[in-house]
Each structure stands twice: as structure tokens, then as C-alpha cells.
Amino acid sequence: MVDTVLYFEGDRHASYRILRGVKNRFGSTNEIGVFEMQQEGLREVKNPSEYLLEGRPKDASGTVTSCSIEGTRPILLEIQALVCQTAFGIPRRQSSGADLNRINLLMAVLEKRLGLHLGACDAYVNIAGGMKIIEPAVDLAIAMAVASSFLNVPAGDRLIAMGEVGLSGEVRNISQIEQRVQEALKMGYETIVIPKVSAERIKGIKGIENIKIVPVESVKDAIALIRK
Incomplete structure (x- = not known):
């Protein structure tokens, strides 16, 4: 049985990535996280727009x-x-x-x-x-x-x-x-x-x-x- 399923999306030519929940037994799936891939790792994008x-x-x-x-x-x-x-x-x-x-x-x-x-x-x-x-x-x-x-x-x-x-x-x-x-x-x-x-x-x-x-x-x- 799976409690949570997350998709890690993004074009390989783009620096940003989206973490999207498609299944969450304990909460809402209507949330995403936007991150930018940098040299030291992923960093949250606070203002994606x-x-x-x-x-x-x-x-x-x-x-x-x-x-x-x-x-x-x-x-x-x-x-x-x-x-x-x-x-x-x-x-x-x-x-x-x-x-x-x-x-x-x-x-x-x-x-x-x-x-x-x-x-x-x-x-x-x-x-x-x-x-x-x-x-x-x-x-x-x-x-x-x-x-x-x-x-x-x-x-x-x-x-x-x-x-x-x-x-x-x-x-x-x-x-x-x-x-x-x-x-x-x-x-x-x-x-x-x-x-x-x-x-x-x-x-x-x-x-x-x-x-x-x-x-x-x-x-x-x-x-x-x-x-x-």
C-alpha cells in the first residue's frame, strides 16, 4: 500500500523543477513546490511568476x-x-x-x-x-x-x-x-x-x-x- 506518490517534473533543458503530489493519504494533493537546480543542489523558488x-x-x-x-x-x-x-x-x-x-x-x-x-x-x-x-x-x-x-x-x-x-x-x-x-x-x-x-x-x-x-x-x- 502506497501512502504518498510524488512526481518530480521539469524539462531537462530548464533549470527549474516542480515537485507535485498526485497521491497523499494524509493530506491534500493540491500543492506543488517549485525549485531551481543550482550547483549546490535544489533551491526553492519563492516567486515562480x-x-x-x-x-x-x-x-x-x-x-x-x-x-x-x-x-x-x-x-x-x-x-x-x-x-x-x-x-x-x-x-x-x-x-x-x-x-x-x-x-x-x-x-x-x-x-x-x-x-x-x-x-x-x-x-x-x-x-x-x-x-x-x-x-x-x-x-x-x-x-x-x-x-x-x-x-x-x-x-x-x-x-x-x-x-x-x-x-x-x-x-x-x-x-x-x-x-x-x-x-x-x-x-x-x-x-x-x-x-x-x-x-x-x-x-x-x-x-x-x-x-x-x-x-x-x-x-x-x-x-x-x-x-x-
């Missing part, structure tokens, strides 16, 4: 910040996208850290609902820092990063986006949005793009009046922020 966003380029197209929940901890991360005309008969789609099927779905939504001609383009999506994210809460940031690269217009350094995108282009509610917004506030972001249906849930957050909240109903509304 700051660590993962370190070195982010300024005024660059194709990059948008989002927030993922790892266990009970909100972590900010950078979504990078590169979209360019294909030199092959069939466009190439590659992903590092994000679900490729989800990316293809989001690109189809952008083409159908916004008229972005992505069918003849190669597309590459990367979660900076080697993180692997599967939750749909980063859909909106991925869609905005792809559109930003295609249009070659920066989304903004101090903008963060979160929300699930449906096949009709609607931006749907996500879980634990209060914790995500609080983390964005702590990291000094100035504009937060969220699902409109979630706007009521964050009104009581301390300091929310000092930041610009942009509730959006559809991915088209979110991409309009880039096109301004």
Missing part, C-alpha cells in the same frame, strides 16, 4: 502573459507565438508546453470568427521557461499571442489575459479567477483582460480600482485591443 517572466522582451509582437493554477498556486507565464508564411505545401504547426490540438482549435476560431488568414501560415507556440500547461484558462492569451504575431503588432508589456475560448469565439468563465487577478496585481500588471461573465467575482479584490479591467465577451473583442 517573477522567475518565469524574467527576461521577457519589451514591445515585441507575439507575446502575451497569462496565469495558470498549479495546485493552489497561481503562476504567471509568458505565451510566445510566431506566425509566418509557409514555405511548404502543408503549413507546419508546432508547440512546446501547450496542447497542439488546442492550438489548432484556437487558430481555426481566429480564422473563422475574425477572418485572419492563418491557413497558409506556419505557427509555433511556446510556453517560456519550459512549463507545460493544459488548462483552458490560457486559451485567450494563446489566441491573442497568435493574432499579435500574425498582425505584427505588440499586445503590450503590462497586459495579461485569461479565459477559455469556445468554438463560437466566446470567452468563457474560468475557475479561481480571484487568485489569478491577485497575482497579476502583485506583479504590477496594468491591464487585465478577463471573461465578461467573471467581472462580478473580482470586484471585492483589494487594489482592483488601481488597475484597468477589460471584460470581453468574445475573442474578437480581445483582438480589437491589439488592433487599436
Whole structure:
């Protein structure tokens, strides 16, 4: 009989590691530890968001910040996208850290609902820092990063986006949005793009009046922020 099962995760090319509990007979599994591999051994990363966003380029197209929940901890991360005309008969789609099927779905939504001609383009999506994210809460940031690269217009350094995108282009509610917004506030972001249906849930957050909240109903509304 096993009391505890722990996974020690991390890309071999990245310096950080995640210790994740998947079974714990005596406590919660909704906790993770983030560590950095250094010469003297593992050292705890007390602020993973700051660590993962370190070195982010300024005024660059194709990059948008989002927030993922790892266990009970909100972590900010950078979504990078590169979209360019294909030199092959069939466009190439590659992903590092994000679900490729989800990316293809989001690109189809952008083409159908916004008229972005992505069918003849190669597309590459990367979660900076080697993180692997599967939750749909980063859909909106991925869609905005792809559109930003295609249009070659920066989304903004101090903008963060979160929300699930449906096949009709609607931006749907996500879980634990209060914790995500609080983390964005702590990291000094100035504009937060969220699902409109979630706007009521964050009104009581301390300091929310000092930041610009942009509730959006559809991915088209979110991409309009880039096109301004």
C-alpha cells in the first residue's frame, strides 16, 4: 500500500523543477513546490511568476502573459507565438508546453470568427521557461499571442489575459479567477483582460480600482485591443 506518490517534473533543458503530489493519504494533493537546480543542489523558488517572466522582451509582437493554477498556486507565464508564411505545401504547426490540438482549435476560431488568414501560415507556440500547461484558462492569451504575431503588432508589456475560448469565439468563465487577478496585481500588471461573465467575482479584490479591467465577451473583442 502506497501512502504518498510524488512526481518530480521539469524539462531537462530548464533549470527549474516542480515537485507535485498526485497521491497523499494524509493530506491534500493540491500543492506543488517549485525549485531551481543550482550547483549546490535544489533551491526553492519563492516567486515562480517573477522567475518565469524574467527576461521577457519589451514591445515585441507575439507575446502575451497569462496565469495558470498549479495546485493552489497561481503562476504567471509568458505565451510566445510566431506566425509566418509557409514555405511548404502543408503549413507546419508546432508547440512546446501547450496542447497542439488546442492550438489548432484556437487558430481555426481566429480564422473563422475574425477572418485572419492563418491557413497558409506556419505557427509555433511556446510556453517560456519550459512549463507545460493544459488548462483552458490560457486559451485567450494563446489566441491573442497568435493574432499579435500574425498582425505584427505588440499586445503590450503590462497586459495579461485569461479565459477559455469556445468554438463560437466566446470567452468563457474560468475557475479561481480571484487568485489569478491577485497575482497579476502583485506583479504590477496594468491591464487585465478577463471573461465578461467573471467581472462580478473580482470586484471585492483589494487594489482592483488601481488597475484597468477589460471584460470581453468574445475573442474578437480581445483582438480589437491589439488592433487599436
